[in-house]
Amino acid sequence: MKLIKEKKIRIKNENDFLNARGIVKELAEEIGLSILSQTKITTASSEILRNMLIHGNGGIIIIRIIGKETKKGLEVICEDKGKGIPDKELAFQKGFSTNKSLGLGLPGAKNLVDEFQLDSELNKGTVVKLMVWKR
Amino acid sequence: MKLGNLLLITIQSEIYDSLGIKLLNDIAETLEKHNSKGILLDISSVPIIDSFMGRIINNIASISRLMDAHTVVVGMQPAVAITLVELGLEMPNILTAINVEQGIELLNKKITKMNRIDEADQGEKDTD
Ligand SMILES: Nc1ncnc2c1ncn2[C@@H]1O[C@H](COP(=O)(O)OP(=O)(O)OP(=O)(O)O)[C@@H](O)[C@H]1O
Ligand SMILES: [Mg+2]
Numbered sequence: 001m002k003l004i005k006e007k008k009i010r011i012k013n014e015n016d017f018l019n020a021r022g023i024v025k026e027l028a029e030e031i032g033l034s035i036l037s038q039t040k041i042t043t044a045s046s047e048i049l050r051n052m053l054i055h056g057n058g059g060i061i062i063i064r065i066i067g068k069e070t071k072k073g074l075e076v077i078c079e080d081k082g083k084g085i086p087d088k089e090l091a092f093q094k095g096f097s098t099n100k101s102l103g104l105g106l107p108g109a110k111n112l113v114d115e116f117q118l119d120s121e122l123n124k125g126t127v128v129k130l131m132v133w134k135r
Numbered sequence: 136m137k138l139g140n141l142l143l144i145t146i147q148s149e150i151y152d153s154l155g156i157k158l159l160n161d162i163a164e165t166l167e168k169h170n171s172k173g174i175l176l177d178i179s180s181v182p183i184i185d186s187f188m189g190r191i192i193n194n195i196a197s198i199s200r201l202m203d204a205h206t207v208v209v210g211m212q213p214a215v216a217i218t219l220v221e222l223g224l225e226m227p228n229i230l231t232a233i234n235v236e237q238g239i240e241l242l243n244k245k246i247t248k249m250n251r252i253d254e255a256d257q258g259e260k261d262t263d
Binding site: 021025035036038039040042043046047050094101102104105107108109111112 | 182183184185186187190212213214215217218221222223224
């Protein structure tokens with residue numbers, strides 16, 4: 001695995017959020033993903049970024065272009081130092097929300113990407129990793 | 136039915152969350168003020184619809200129904216439509232059209248149908 005490009009953005013408000021989402025889309029386009037794949041990874045990132053703002057008090061997004069053998073991938077990591085997720089299994093259930101929202105973000109985002117990883121520790125924070133590969 | 140009775144709303148490519156909520160209020164007020172019976176919601180230049188935006192669109196449709204108006208979503212990009220399905224967001228009450236012209240046609244059909252039902256109701260009452 002080779003790191004080709006990396007961008008780090010601090011997410012504190014809506015403006016950062018939109019800016020970061022734009023960069024995800026830009027880099028997705030740069031590695032030659034189809035419009036559909038670009039839309040999926042950007043929408044998934046949007047859900048995770050929003051979770052970070054609403055539930056995690058903001059944080060950092062790291063967007064990377066990765067090379068692996070002959071293929072390229074886009075990795076999106078969202079890291080916050082918020083309250084963490086007490087029950088991960090529950091959080092992934094469609095319809096579960098501590099916010100009276102739709103509870104779509106986590107299960108939906110997971111469904112939209114090739115690889116999905118969530119690590120969370122109570123009162124320490126949450127890290128979500130999304131990955132898509134250019135086929 | 137003239138376009139004058141329809142409300143055309145174009146959503147710009149990037150919309151802030153707070154703006155989305157403001158949009159909802161503006162639409163409700165405008166519907167009431169002009170007694171509009173239809174909303175054309177043009178999203179052809181929106182590249183990303185996540186659950187938040189999707190919910191705003193659903194809410195616009197629900198509010199318009201409560202105010203006796205219909206909403207047609209115009210120009211949803213195919214990639215956006217597929218992504219919404221895979222995200223798991225349902226849009227049960229949304230009418231869609233490929234472009235504004237077809238949207239107007241669809242709305243006018245809906246509205247005439249509603250008027251006919253109203254007239255039929257009226258007719259029944261008259262014969263009572
Ligand atoms: N970064 C985070 N920090 C702390 N808790 C989180 C974080 N992300 C998600 N959660 C918890 O997981 C739950 C489920 O998240 P999910 O995104 O699926 O739903 P939601 O954000 O509540 O609603 P929606 O995304 O549909 O608006 C949240 O309600 C919240 O309790
Ligand atoms: Mg969410």
